[in-house]
Amino acid sequence: MNDWHSWAAIVVFVGAYALIISEKIHRVAVALGGAGLMLAIGATDDVSAFYSEDSGIDWNVIFLLMGMMMIVGVLKKTGMFEYLAIWAVKRARAKPFRVMAMLVVITALASALLDNVTTVLLVAPVTLLVCERLALPAAPFLIAEVMASNIGGTATLVGDPPNIIIASRAGLTFNDFIVHLAPLAMFLVVVLLVLCRVMFRKSFVYDEDRAAEIMALEEREAIKDPRLMVQGLVVLTLVVAGFVLHPVLHYEPSIVALLGAGLLVAATAVETHEVLAEVEWPTLAFFAGLFIMIGGLIDTGVVGEISHWLADLIGGNELGGSLTLLGGSAVLSGIVDNIPYVATMAPITSDLVRDMGGSSDHVMWWALALGADLGGNATAIGASANVVVLGIAERNRQPISFWQFTKYGLVVTAVTVALSLAYVWLRYFAFS
Template identity: 55%
Template sequence: MTPIAWAAVGLFVGVYILIATERIHRVAAALGGAALVLGFGVVRSEEAFYSRETGIDWDVIFLLLGMMLVVGVIRRTGVFEFLAIRSAKLARGRPYRVLVLLVLVTAGASALLDNVTTVLLVAPVTLLVCDRLGLNPVPFLIAEALASNIGGTATLVGDPPNIIIASRAGLTFADFLVHLAPIVLVILGAFLLLARFLFRSALVGDPTRADALMALDEREAITDHRLLRRSGVVLALILVGFLLQRQTGVAPSVVAIVGAGVLILLSPLRPQDLVADVEWETLLFFMGLFVLVGALVHVGALEALADVVARTTGGEVGPTLTLMLVASAVISAVVDNIPYVAAMSPVVESLVTTYPALGQDGALWWALALGADLGGNATLVGASANVVIVGIAARNGLHISFVQWLKYGVPTAAMSIAICVPYLLLRYA
């Protein structure tokens, strides 16, 4: 690599260390790193702000912004408290049952929506459930982010990297269901068992609070039935727009921001109050992170790593699939998996062209998807849903540290990848 490439890598590593050690706020670290990348000319404004390969992913930013505004309106109807009471009553106030229910709902919804939208919708319910039951919400929020990344792996629309892979490889929604959904179900079951151990300290409830919750009437939580009906219609249309993206060609970001605009027009709420609900810190952190990772793509650092993968295995199916899976998991734990997959897709395409056996049944593409989607669980910067959950927690006075996330994320990612290795080898090699 060139000296400027090594400089970009060094800068990224420095920023990552600051985020991990929390010596300065993660937003300050990300934006400061982005400023240095731009200031020293590693990337120009064209690459940082306008390039789809190396710039800020504005589709992700506006998808987040739109859904944050939508959630802000819906929150004021009282429906999240209704769902919180209802779900806790279904679980009879028992913490592990509550965790299982929230994990299954999150994973299932993430297979139909993108995982960022799902955690934005489920997190407020979780906070209310935990408040009612006197539970620490942090482990529950982390479990939901992990579950959203697992569930989102199963479908084309569930995780943004899958959309990139499908576009590059010409794969369909059905292809993802046939090849990834079966192993995702196995991993989800294993995660529920692992969660019993990982989150055991948080799964101790107060029987008195549980009894009091069972006596509540959740219907009384709804404070604005008219706004709830309007919000329900708009949200349903947004979800339909997400599901029909391939047919309509309309990006989820456009659907979300248009839906937010319509809902703001239909609601009696003041726009300035809704804007105050937006997680601006999360959006700014994403922008800085995208510029930093985009610099690594621009100088060829990620592509150099990909070439090492190709040269190491010599095109042998079993070793290449295994190395692609593990390397993607490790790298996606360090950098956000969206720009990583964007940088890696052309390399995978080249490998499939050079070694046709790797492309049989899309084998190498599935290794990339599983590694990137599931490896992102390891750290709080590895996947978009993780960053969003940390931002929601911070806004509600809850601190999730980098090290705390590792405690839950690394075992989950390791377990997931360990299950995927024999699956890939037995099915494709």
């Protein structure tokens, strides 16, 4: 890190991060401006920014989001989300906390089968309608769901993109994740519900008149276009099957999402411009800028230097190393998107595992996965799902500020990471 490019890249990233936190300038403008500065100072270049798998824009993430946004946009026109909103409220007897608990559990379960970004894209529109019907603030519900998606995504190989990277590098299977991480994830969802009951207690205001109105509604009347809804659900089912069958089909999730979106637009009477209007273009632009800024830190060796420092700190102590890796990953994943972080740490973790004799229970890999996945809850830009939901909230005039999200995210992350540290110690060392 003696090269001035490294220090310049740090200044640009820290400055951009400070502006995002301050919210004095829109986060999309900051991300794109920071990306431009990274290119201008030579921290990265056009080849790295647009074509590099290690330090460039992750086009798989961008096109996955775009494809799923288009599919959700078509389903939104059918009235399906209104149907689900009324159904959910009626099943919860219009009690605000019961509604939140139902949405949190559904989100966590869905995130274990889908990736967490796809899940929040599907659940967020329902949540906004539920809150509108009950005259409740949407922010607490959306924040709780994002955190549930990141926790639920920890449980399986396909639930969170970092898990896919880890599985590929470590040779882990879908069943390995189920056995080692799913039990903890289920417990942490229950812990999240308890925390939500405390953190958002002032938001659970029960309105008897509103509740009576919703209980009297017939949810089937909300469906505006049954044929289009059936077509959309068939395509969505095929897309979900494509995600789950990735190990067999070898199609990237982005390809599956784009194929689904293209099929839906081609096979239905929906106008193309109407579907494209539903895409959260500012969110995609923010991701692109953020990827380029992080790529500048990777190309100049800043992320690698931090990772190697962590590796030196761990040394040959497997217990201390596992706990340090988990905690350190949680901190760094709250600042830097967890996808490039895990991509950088994976080869270093592989070396650590080899140096320690290749532990059969893969504890170092589980520590990395837990830290990266759960650490994403810490800040508003710690995970892809967080950024997507903030974009949806802003578009629907229910903005969630950086600090509004982060003040709750830090609490949830601190508690879940502490419990994960205890889990790793108890399962792999105390009773092994």
